[in-house]
Amino acid sequence: MNARPRSKTAATWLALLGGAFGLHRFLRHGLRDPWGWLHLLAMLAGLGGLLRLRVFxxxxxxxxxxxxxxxxxxxxxxxxxxxxxxxPDERWDVRHNAGRAGGTPPSGWGAVLGVIAALLVGATVLMSSLAFGLQRWFELQSGPEVSDQSTSVPR
Structure with missing residues (x-):
């Protein structure tokens, strides 16, 4: 098997930009990867939820x-x-470029900038998802609000 070596920088950016749809899993492990399909199903459910949120x-x-x-x-x-x-580049080379021509292309700043962007995007989306999900869960647990009663404020 004498194929072109896989780039760690490209894999980092693919995981960031297309990973929510499972593209990084399908590229590395093929179409039979259950985690890739789980990514895809979860993202499609999230997009469906976004559409329902806009409509309803x-x-x-x-x-x-x-x-x-x-x-x-x-x-x-x-x-x-x-x-x-x-x-590390050496571990990436052993794991993903075994039997390929040449060595791992140097990752350089491209992978570092990808990690920084992933940290920024991932933390923001995770905290937003948790906040939205927990807020809606607590609202649903509290039951219907009674808005007919007026509350008086002491003066």
Whole structure:
């Protein structure tokens, strides 16, 4: 097998930009990878939740669990990009370029910038998904609000 070596920088950016749809998993492990399909299903559920949120508003109970699934898929892809970008070049070469012509192309600043972007995107999306999901869960647990009662404020 004398193919071109796989770039760690390209793999980092692929995990960041297309990882929510499982592209990084499908590229490395093929179409039979269950984690890649799980990424894809979670992201499609998240996009469906986003559409339901736009159509039905914040009161839609289905969007409350669908939207955080997409966010978790994005956060998991960002974590994969961070792990890929921080893998030492020697370990990357042994794991992904065994039997390929040449060595690993030097990762340089491209992988470092990918890790920084993944950390920024992943942390933001993870915290937003958790905040939205937990807020909706607590609202659904509290039951219907009684707005007919007026509260008096002591003066």
């Amino acid at each position: 508003g914040l009161d839609d109970a289905s969007a409350a669990w669908m939207l955080p699934l997409g966010g978790l898929s994005v956060a998991a892809a960002a974590l994969s990009a961070i792990v890929t970008g921080l893998t």
